[in-house]
Amino acid sequence: MARSDPRNSSRYWHAPGLPGMDLLQADFTSHDYAPHVHDSLVVAVTETGGSEFRSRGRTDLARPQALLVFNPSEPHSGRMGGSDRWRYRSFYLAEPAIQGVLKAVGIDQPGYFTSNAVPDQDLVARFLALHHALDSEAPDELLHRELLVRSFGDLLRRHGQAARRMPKVPGDTAALAPALELMRDCYADSLTLEQLGAAAGLTPFQLIVAFKRTLGLTPHAYLTQLRLRGALRHLRSGQPVADAALASGFYDQSALNKHFKRTFGMTPLQYVQARAS
Numbered sequence: 001m002a003r004s005d006p007r008n009s010s011r012y013w014h015a016p017g018l019p020g021m022d023l024l025q026a027d028f029t030s031h032d033y034a035p036h037v038h039d040s041l042v043v044a045v046t047e048t049g050g051s052e053f054r055s056r057g058r059t060d061l062a063r064p065q066a067l068l069v070f071n072p073s074e075p076h077s078g079r080m081g082g083s084d085r086w087r088y089r090s091f092y093l094a095e096p097a098i099q100g101v102l103k104a105v106g107i108d109q110p111g112y113f114t115s116n117a118v119p120d121q122d123l124v125a126r127f128l129a130l131h132h133a134l135d136s137e138a139p140d141e142l143l144h145r146e147l148l149v150r151s152f153g154d155l156l157r158r159h160g161q162a163a164r165r166m167p168k169v170p171g172d173t174a175a176l177a178p179a180l181e182l183m184r185d186c187y188a189d190s191l192t193l194e195q196l197g198a199a200a201g202l203t204p205f206q207l208i209v210a211f212k213r214t215l216g217l218t219p220h221a222y223l224t225q226l227r228l229r230g231a232l233r234h235l236r237s238g239q240p241v242a243d244a245a246l247a248s249g250f251y252d253q254s255a256l257n258k259h260f261k262r263t264f265g266m267t268p269l270q271y272v273q274a275r276a277s
Contacts, residue, residue, distance in 0.1 A: 015134050017141065018148070020096030023134060027087045033078040040092040041110065042070040043155070045127045047088055052081030055116050062088070067118040069155070070099075074224065076116070089131040104193070105153045106203035111161035118159050126151040140251065145193050146208060146220045151203035173214045176200055179207065183219075187226040188249035193219065223249075224259055231256055231268065236275070241268045 007029045015021040022040070029049075035054075046066040053062055055076035055219055062068055062078070070076050080086055093101065130147040133140075179200040183191065193204035196219055200207060211219050230248035239247065245256035245268075253268075260268050 003213070004036070004106055010247075011065045015091075015097075017144075018097060018100070018134075020094035020098070020100070021115060022092040022094075024090040024092070025088075025091070025096060025135070027085070027133075028080065029085055030080060031086070032080070033076075035075055035077040036100060037073050037075050038070065039072055041072050041098055042068075042092055043127060043152075044068045044070075044088050044090040045124055045131070049083035049085035049087060050081070051078050051083070051086045051088075053116070060117055062086075065121060065124050066114055066215060069113045069118055069122060069159070071113055086097065089128065089152065091127070091131070101149070101152045101156075104149045105202040106205060107156070108184060110272045111156065113160055115159070118155070120158060122150065123155055126154070140220075141190065141253075142223065144221045145204070146218055149204045150218070151194060153208070175202070176207075176210055179219075180222075183226055186259045187223060187230060187234040188247060190249075191223065202242060225263075228259060228263055231260065232271075235268060235272055241272065244268065 008027070008031055010024060010026040010028075012022065012024050020040075044062075044067075046062045046064055046068075048064060050061055050063045050066065052059055053068065053076055054060075055070065056073060061081065102108065102110060108254075125149065129145075130151050133144050133147055164230070178203075179196040182196060182199045193207060195205040197204045198208075202210060206274050208218055211217060211222060215222060217225070227249040231244045231250070234244035234247050235241070241256065242253045245251075245253045248256070250256040250259070257267050259264070264271065266274070
């Protein structure tokens, strides 16, 4: 009997707060997948090394930074090929997750991917960022939702047959005015993409695209800037850093520290000490 390679490792878990979505992180030095199908839509990103996969009667390579998509019930197999290591991350979207994505994007059918290999490095980076975010203990629900809607929305828009049925995105700032007003009034609250989209009469995906097109920022990035402005006001009024973080909508002081330093080049405590001196 062949012995399994102890260097092989994999981890499978349910995406937090996302019904019907499972995640896989795998690191293989020797592994063969027999021909099989999934009831789920499968999206996989190769981080290191690669493999051979067979689908639709042909064999192809999953190279580093490759994005692969397999439609539900589409037979495929995989094996190590041309590499001594294969590290990748996968998303498995069962029907509830697929319907959730479609609703957020604004289409009624998932369409069909006519190619398993998707040559789109921008999406490779997006899906890796999304997978890492869903593997993080940081409970930034708006960021997670934004990454998910934008990644899968662009995948469908650019490469799925569903793209032709996707509603157009408005191109002026006036369309965003109700969402911007809600964010300015309630920046310290736990706002969701669905709430912001509903305020502007847009789907979550339309909202993300409209923000990037008109403001150059995603909704999460814009809300973070509003929260930082709020934190500055609280710090200038003499509030302790931890209190200022919570009062301005950040999960905790650590979250404020991260965004504050990234934006201003110093920590909130350094800012307070500089003002005091």
